[in-house]
Amino acid sequence: MKENEFRETGGAVNIIAKGTQIQGSISTSSDCRIDGTVNGNVISRAKVIIGQSGYVEGNISCANIDVEGKVKTESLNVSDLISLKATACVTGNIIAGKIAIEPGAEFSGNCKMNTQRMPNAAPVNQQEKR
DSSP: OOHHHHHHTTTOEEEEOTTOEEESOEEESSEEEESSEEESOEEESSEEEEOTTOEEESOEEESEEEESSEEEEEEEEEEEEEEEOTTOEEEEEEEEEEEEEOTTOEEESOEEEOSSOOOTTOOHHHHHTO
16 A cells, blocks of 8 residues: 555554454445455455455455455455465455465465556446446
8 A cells, every 4th residue: 555545544444353243345445354254345445354264255346455264255356466365265256466375275266367457446346347
């Protein structure tokens, strides 16, 4: 994240704690860490971190993402870098500028590397219409 983007959001970080369950979509312009469960879409103009205990079932659209937990999605759209850590388990399709996969990570689906920068975290349904 660029320094001026950090200042614009006031350095705010959204945290979904372990044991928390959210039914519905999340939309934010700042970083988001998910250690609980989200059943719904996650849209962020910044970085998303899915912790080891985190689980997301829904589409994700963001600038960057680190996945340590589980993600079940139809579409994971990342404008810059997706990083699948050794404990990650991702099922679904990925569209990303860059991808890094650590040994031990599990990924089942399709991956499309987008050499042209995507618009920064547009809602998933708008990207599908293009």
